[in-house]
Amino acid sequence: MYAIGALSRATDCKVETIRYYEKIGLMPEPARSDGNQRRYADRHRERLHFIRHGRELGFSISAIRELLDLCDRKHRDCAAVDAMARRHRDAVADRIRALTALRDELDRMIRRCAGGDVAHCGVIEVLGDHRLCRHDHG
Incomplete structure (x- = not known):
C-alpha cells in the first residue's frame, strides 16, 4: 500500500494531480487508513x-476516460481502441502540417527582414498585412 506521497514519488505525478484525477473519476477511490489517510494499491x-x-502522448482527459473504460472490459474487441489511436494520430499529423506551414511562414518573414530600421522591417511589414502571407494560419 502507498500513501499519497509515496504514490506521487513512484509515478512522478504531483499529489494535487492525483487528487484531481480522483475528483474527476479517472482514479478509483483509495482505501483509507484508521487515521483517514488515503492508501493506494498497485492497481492505483x-x-x-x-x-x-496517455497524457504524455497527447490524449485528452475524455479520451483517456474512454480508454480506461475500454480497459476495464478486457475481453471486448479492441477495434474501438485502434480507431481512437488512429484518430489521435491523424490529429497529430494535422497539427504537424499546420506547425510546419507556420514555421515556413516565419522563416519567409525573417528572410524579408534585411536589417536596418523598423520602418523598413520585413517582419513588421508582414505582421501588418496578412495578405503578404502565403498560408492561412489564423
Whole structure:
C-alpha cells in the first residue's frame, strides 16, 4: 500500500494531480487508513502510469476516460481502441502540417527582414498585412 506521497514519488505525478484525477473519476477511490489517510494499491499506481503516459502522448482527459473504460472490459474487441489511436494520430499529423506551414511562414518573414530600421522591417511589414502571407494560419 502507498500513501499519497509515496504514490506521487513512484509515478512522478504531483499529489494535487492525483487528487484531481480522483475528483474527476479517472482514479478509483483509495482505501483509507484508521487515521483517514488515503492508501493506494498497485492497481492505483498502474492506472496512474496509464493516465500519465496517455497524457504524455497527447490524449485528452475524455479520451483517456474512454480508454480506461475500454480497459476495464478486457475481453471486448479492441477495434474501438485502434480507431481512437488512429484518430489521435491523424490529429497529430494535422497539427504537424499546420506547425510546419507556420514555421515556413516565419522563416519567409525573417528572410524579408534585411536589417536596418523598423520602418523598413520585413517582419513588421508582414505582421501588418496578412495578405503578404502565403498560408492561412489564423
